Amino acid sequence: xxxxxxxxxxxxxxxxxxxxxxxxxxxxxxxxxxxxxxxxxxxxxxxxxxxxxxxxxxxxxxxxxxxxxxxxxxxxxxxxxxxxxxxxxxxxxxxxxxxxxxxxxxxxxxxxxxxxxxxxxxxxxxxxxxxxxxxxxxxxxxxxxxxxxxxxxxxxxxxxxxxxxxxxxxxxxxxxxxxxxxxxxxxxxxxxxxxxxxx
Numbered sequence: 001x002x003x004x005x006x007x008x009x010x011x012x013x014x015x016x017x018x019x020x021x022x023x024x025x026x027x028x029x030x031x032x033x034x035x036x037x038x039x040x041x042x043x044x045x046x047x048x049x050x051x052x053x054x055x056x057x058x059x060x061x062x063x064x065x066x067x068x069x070x071x072x073x074x075x076x077x078x079x080x081x082x083x084x085x086x087x088x089x090x091x092x093x094x095x096x097x098x099x100x101x102x103x104x105x106x107x108x109x110x111x112x113x114x115x116x117x118x119x120x121x122x123x124x125x126x127x128x129x130x131x132x133x134x135x136x137x138x139x140x141x142x143x144x145x146x147x148x149x150x151x152x153x154x155x156x157x158x159x160x161x162x163x164x165x166x167x168x169x170x171x172x173x174x175x176x177x178x179x180x181x182x183x184x185x186x187x188x189x190x191x192x193x194x195x196x197x198x199x
Contacts (some may be wrong), residue, residue, distance in 0.1 A: 032126075052184040062176045062185070067194045068128055069169050073197015076162070080198065083142060083151070092148025100151045104158040111163030113184050116172075118164070124172035131165035166193070 056062050084097050099118040119127055134157050141154040 041073075052181045053188075054164075056185060057179065059176060062173070065172055065176065066167060066188055068132075069165070069189055070192040070197045072131065072135065072161075072165050073193035073195075075139065075194070075197075077198035079139065086142055086145065087148045087151050090145065090149070092147040096148045096151060100155050103152050103155045104162075107156050107159040108163045111159040112167060115163070115167035117164060119168055119171060123167045123177065127164045127168035128172070131161050131168070134160035134164070144197070 056066075082126070083100070087096050122130070138157040138161055139152055141157075142151070145151065145154065169189050170186060173189050174182045177185045
């Protein structure tokens with residue numbers, strides 16, 4: 001999208017986002033078309049959700065882990081809200097913004113791929129601690145950043161701040177709950193991090 005923004009901007013300093021919205025509209029239509037062909041059984045029931053939720057909330061370890069994930073979601077929300085403003089204030093172009101997101105996603109792939117290895121060696125809780133320390137370093141790095149290109153180097157920590165945290169939180173959440181409640185726990189982890197935390 002950054003390339004599209006660079007190409008469609010008129011040089012006045014204003015970014016033309018029309019192409020982005022057209023691309024997103026096309027993607028939404030393709031997604032809707034794909035969803036139309038899903039064949040769902042009519043007998044799927046979601047009973048017992050409140051009961052399952054109550055069981056999770058009575059587990060102190062699960063609550064502590066969810067609060068940790070919530071805190072990491074708040075960090076991510078701060079990152080998402082202010083990083084691009086910081087890069088722009090340093091004179092960074094849309095290209096730096098796009099490359100920073102690309103680097104974040106690219107570096108996350110091997111972390112997720114090898115998650116079982118490092119979680120097995122370090123343990124779930126230690127991986128959560130490491131991700132918290134890495135987030136502290138990452139946010140401090142952004143705070144002291146003096147040139148826009150440094151965002152590309154600092155974003156290499158995304159592999160630890162998100163990859164370690166999310167893989168460990170989902171695996172640990174499953175460990176803390178019986179099999180029938182795994183989906184409930186995964187929903188709580190997702191909600192704590194991506195919904196409530198990013199508010």
